[in-house]
Amino acid sequence: MKVASSNEIRLLDKEAVEKYGISHEILMENAGAAVARLILHTASEEDTVAVIAGPGNNGGDGLVCARHLASHGMDVHVYLVADPERLSELVKKNLDRVALANIPVEKVTEKNVEELQDVLPFYDVIVDALFGTGLTRPLEGVYKEAVEAINDSGSLVVSVDIPSGINSDTGEVMGTAVKADFTVTFGLPKIGLLLYPGAEYAGEILVSHISYPRSLIEDDRIKVETNDPLYPPPRQPDTHKGDYGKALFIAGSKRYYGAPMLASRSFLKAGGGYSRLATVSSIVPFLAIRAPEVVYEELEETSSGTISYRNLEKILKLTEASDIVAIGPGIGLDDETARLVLELIPRINKPLIIDGDGLTILARDTTILSTRKYPTVITPHPGEMSRLTGKPIEEIKKSRLKTALEVAQKLGSYVVLKGAHTVIATPEGKAYINLTGNPGMATAGSGDVLVGAIAGMYGIGYGFEEAVRMGVFVHGLAGDLAAESIGMDGLTAVSIMNFLPRAMKELRENFERIYNENSLPVLV
């Protein structure tokens, strides 16, 4: 599903009115009615409802919702946090309708806003219609106090379009924000609902298309989408291991055994056919016990136990017999090894995954990617992205989507910016926000498993872009299945790896359910 910025949703809004003849009034009516429907499905008609309406169209939606709930016989009160004189004509019209329907309306100002703390707990349901995509600055004064009263109420909170206080483009909290149980968002989901902390404040998100024409819903001018799964390529009977990809992992060092094992074995666990690990000879005997299915290519090592530069020609030869190459997990930062990595990246004439220390090394000279003729994907966590861009981690965390898109475009490479709701960006300027995964995956080695998963998806036959997307999707799905089975705390990278087969099985046998469980539900 497409995911819109506030500017894009305003453009769609404008075109819905000007090109498709759908009036703002119809859109507002459909929006308010959608929120009412969710409440009628979720609460009971005996419940009492407080609608907290703000100064703009978001408030207008709330007024429409109030009218629909009242017409179902619910006991609804409207608290208007706005100067009625400054309301737009359409919102005023809906305020008049509310008054004419004898729905009590109380004006909230600095003088009486603290009363909200006392009255809101008595309502079963609170509709948060203060602000939506029109939020332009941090909440202060009466608005801030209203939000805090909503959050302190203990009632069921339903946010209109976006939790008030959440920035619809970045997901950051603007001063304060409503913590919603549900958010009904209109037209298309907003970016700020899918990036943290916005994703956490939104609660369960439901989309209502409010009669937008399909062509607007699927408009290619919108470059961000949820990372919805694609059905896997079939495994034909008459095939052999080579048909499911030959992967080469250039990884590991005396210090880091786990990373190379996790990456090279996860490739097989995700369905890949033939996994080769080129690593320092001193750790091969140990790895062979843990990962007997992986074929080992022993490399000469430096005095610090990392891969020596002397292996350059041998490694290039190995890449010629591979379909996809991954470089970096646990490779270390020894200068000689760094020199080898910087020499290899432009000379590997295969699709390439660069991860872990490989990224820290790449940060020394990202221009080496520009000569590559084959697709590249880099898989940084925010720390590695900070080294690649020179931006502080905090800034990256606040602008994950923007940073991923900028770097993808600048480096001509796919970017997987890892974290809660990983962002995938393409060199062509598209981005996908991944919805699988859980905090149990914040565990050492989890990123190494992702490298294998991406390579595995390419091995089983997805195109490169699809393999990057599906690698992230199944990695998160495996993490979710693992968490379901053993909980989040004890979940380790090996658990994620061991649930990759189950994730693939679920994807093949229960695709519809997996799809629905990991995409945004449309409210009908």
Ligand SMILES: NC(=O)C1=CN([C@@H]2O[C@H](COP(=O)(O)OP(=O)(O)OC[C@H]3O[C@@H](n4cnc5c(N)ncnc54)[C@H](OP(=O)(O)O)[C@@H]3O)[C@@H](O)[C@H]2O)[C@@H](O)CC1
């Ligand atoms: N797009 C669609 O398809 C549809 C959209 N619809 C609805 O419209 C909503 C967008 O409406 P909107 O543009 O009127 O803005 P909204 O969020 O109501 O804010 C109101 C005003 O508040 C102000 N303001 C801003 N920040 C502030 C602050 N911190 N503290 C105080 N004031 C602040 C700012 O005015 P300013 O003060 O900046 O002049 C702003 O104009 C959208 O979320 C959806 O619910 C539906 O009707 C269905 C169709």
Ligand SMILES: Nc1ncnc2c1ncn2[C@@H]1O[C@H](COP(=O)(O)OP(=O)(O)O)[C@@H](O)[C@H]1O
């Ligand atoms: N809170 C979270 N929710 C969902 N996924 C997460 C969360 N924290 C981490 N992950 C995932 O776990 C992996 C962590 O990778 P990384 O940071 O490279 O760990 P390591 O370097 O230890 O392998 C990434 O795929 C990331 O998306």
Ligand SMILES: [K+]
């Ligand atoms: K809102």
